[in-house]
Amino acid sequence: MSDLIRLYSYWRSSAAYRVRIALNLKGLRYEYLGVHLLEGGGQQHAPGYHKLNPQDMVPTLIDGERVVRQSMAIIEYLDETYHEQGHRLMPPSARERARVRAIAQTIACDIHPLNVLRVLDHLEREHFATPAQKEAWVRHWIDEGFSALESLLDENPSTGSFCEGDEPTLADCCLVPQVYNARRFGVDMTRYPTIARIEAHCLAMPEFDSARPEVQPDAPR
Amino acid sequence: MSDLIRLYSYWRSSAAYRVRIALNLKGLRYEYLGVHLLEGGGQQHAPGYHKLNPQDMVPTLIDGERVVRQSMAIIEYLDETYHEQGHRLMPPSARERARVRAIAQTIACDIHPLNVLRVLDHLEREHFATPAQKEAWVRHWIDEGFSALESLLDENPSTGSFCEGDEPTLADCCLVPQVYNARRFGVDMTRYPTIARIEAHCLAMPEFDSARPEVQPDAPR
Numbered sequence: 001m002s003d004l005i006r007l008y009s010y011w012r013s014s015a016a017y018r019v020r021i022a023l024n025l026k027g028l029r030y031e032y033l034g035v036h037l038l039e040g041g042g043q044q045h046a047p048g049y050h051k052l053n054p055q056d057m058v059p060t061l062i063d064g065e066r067v068v069r070q071s072m073a074i075i076e077y078l079d080e081t082y083h084e085q086g087h088r089l090m091p092p093s094a095r096e097r098a099r100v101r102a103i104a105q106t107i108a109c110d111i112h113p114l115n116v117l118r119v120l121d122h123l124e125r126e127h128f129a130t131p132a133q134k135e136a137w138v139r140h141w142i143d144e145g146f147s148a149l150e151s152l153l154d155e156n157p158s159t160g161s162f163c164e165g166d167e168p169t170l171a172d173c174c175l176v177p178q179v180y181n182a183r184r185f186g187v188d189m190t191r192y193p194t195i196a197r198i199e200a201h202c203l204a205m206p207e208f209d210s211a212r213p214e215v216q217p218d219a220p221r
Numbered sequence: 222m223s224d225l226i227r228l229y230s231y232w233r234s235s236a237a238y239r240v241r242i243a244l245n246l247k248g249l250r251y252e253y254l255g256v257h258l259l260e261g262g263g264q265q266h267a268p269g270y271h272k273l274n275p276q277d278m279v280p281t282l283i284d285g286e287r288v289v290r291q292s293m294a295i296i297e298y299l300d301e302t303y304h305e306q307g308h309r310l311m312p313p314s315a316r317e318r319a320r321v322r323a324i325a326q327t328i329a330c331d332i333h334p335l336n337v338l339r340v341l342d343h344l345e346r347e348h349f350a351t352p353a354q355k356e357a358w359v360r361h362w363i364d365e366g367f368s369a370l371e372s373l374l375d376e377n378p379s380t381g382s383f384c385e386g387d388e389p390t391l392a393d394c395c396l397v398p399q400v401y402n403a404r405r406f407g408v409d410m411t412r413y414p415t416i417a418r419i420e421a422h423c424l425a426m427p428e429f430d431s432a433r434p435e436v437q438p439d440a441p442r
Contacts, residue, residue: 054369055369070323076318077319081315095298097301098297098298102291105291105293106276109293109333110276110278110334113330122358126357127349127350133347145276148275
C-alpha cells in the first residue's frame with residue numbers, strides 16, 4: 001500500500017521476530033517502533049497502543065493507513081500486497097500452502113501461546129508457579145510440539161533446506177523464533193535434528209540474521 | 222482433489238467444529254470419523270491416528286490421498302481447492318483477508334490453545350489445579366480475548382451481519398465454536414453483544430446449525 005511501513009515490535013517477542021524476518025525476506029524497509037513489554041507495567045497497555053491493538057500485544061504493522069494485527073496474518077498480508085517483491089513467502093499450490101500454514105500453526109497455535117509472558121505471569125499469580133516450574137512448563141510445551149514437528153518435517157519428502165522445499169516461507173518465519181525460545185529455556189535441540197538443520201540454514205541468510213532479537217534497536221546492550 | 226473427503230473429528234472439539242462449519246458452507250459432503258478424546262486414555266494417541274497426526278490432535282482432513290492438518294489451514298485449503306463451490310470463505314482483497322485471518326487467529330492462537338484438554342490436564346497434574354480453578358482459568362482467557370475481539374468487531378465498519386461484511390468467512394468458522402465454549406464454561410455473553418449478535422446470525426444458517434457438537438454422530442445421546 002504505502003512506502004512507509006511501521007512495525008510495533010519488542011526485541012524478544014517471538015511473534016514480532018516472525019514479522020521482522022518476513023519484512024526482510026520481502027525486502028521491505030520499515031520503521032522500528034519498540035514497545036517495551038516490561039517497563040512501567042508494560043507499554044503495550046498504554047492507551048495509545050491499546051487503541052491500535054486492543055489485545056495489548058505485539059506485533060502491530062502499519063502500512064500507510066492500514067493497521068494489520070496477528071503475526072501470521074501480517075506475513076500473508078505482506079506476501080499478497082507486495083507479491084512481486086523479494087521472496088515469495090507462500091508457495092504456489094493449495095497443497096503446499098496448506099502444509100506451510102499447518103507447520104506455522106503448529107508453532108503459533110499449539111506451542112507459542114502457552115509460553116508467553118501473560119500466561120507465565122498468570123501461572124505465577126493464580127497457581128503460585130515458581131520460576132523453575134514456569135521454565136518446566138515452557139519446556140514441556142516446546143518438547144511436545146517439537147516432537148510432532150520433527151516427525152512432520154523429517155518424514156515428508158516436501159521438506160528441503162527449508163520447511164517446504166528450498167525457499168523460505170511463512171513456516172520458517174515461525175520456526176526460527178520458536179527455536180530461539182527453545183534454546184533460551186534450555187530445550188535439548190539435539191533431539192530435533194531436522195528442526196535444528198533448517199534453523200541453521202535460515203540463520204545463514206542475512207534476512208534472518210538481522211531479524212534476531214539481540215540486534216534490534218530496543219535490545220539491551 | 223477427490224470426491225471422498227473424510228474428517229477425523231470429536232463432537233466437542235472446537236477446532237473440529239470449525240472445520241465442520243467450513244465443509245458445510247462449501248457444500249462438501251464428507252465421512253465423519255469420530256476420535257474419542259477421553260475413552261481408553263484417548264483414541265487420538267492410538268498408533269494409527271498418531272501416524273496421520275503426530276500431534277495427536279483433531280481435526281485431520283483426508284482429501285483423496287492428501288492429509289491436511291490444523292483447522293485454519295484446512296479451511297483455507299478447502300476454500301482454495303473448491304473455490305467455485307459453496308460460500309467463499311476468504312474475501313477477495315488482501316486487506317479483508319488480513320482482517321479475517323487476524324480475527325480467526327485471535328481466537329485460534331490467543332484464546333483456544335490455553336483452554337484445551339491437554340492443557341487443563343497438565344494444569345491439574347503439575348499445578349494441582351482444582352476443577353473450579355480450571356474453569357476460572359478457561360473463563361479468564363476467554364474474557365481477555367473476547368474483550369479485545371468485541372472492540373475489534375464493534376468499532377470497525379467492515380463488520381456486518383458476519384465478522385467481515387455480510388458473508389460468512391473463516392473468522393465466523395472460528396467465532397461460533399469459541400462462543401460455544403464460552404457458554405459451556407459460564408462466560409457472561411451479555412458483555413459481548415456484537416460477538417453474540419454474530420453468533421446468533423450464524424446459527425440461524427443450517428450450515429452452522431448442523432455442525433453443532435450435540436448433533437454429531439459421536440455425541441452422547
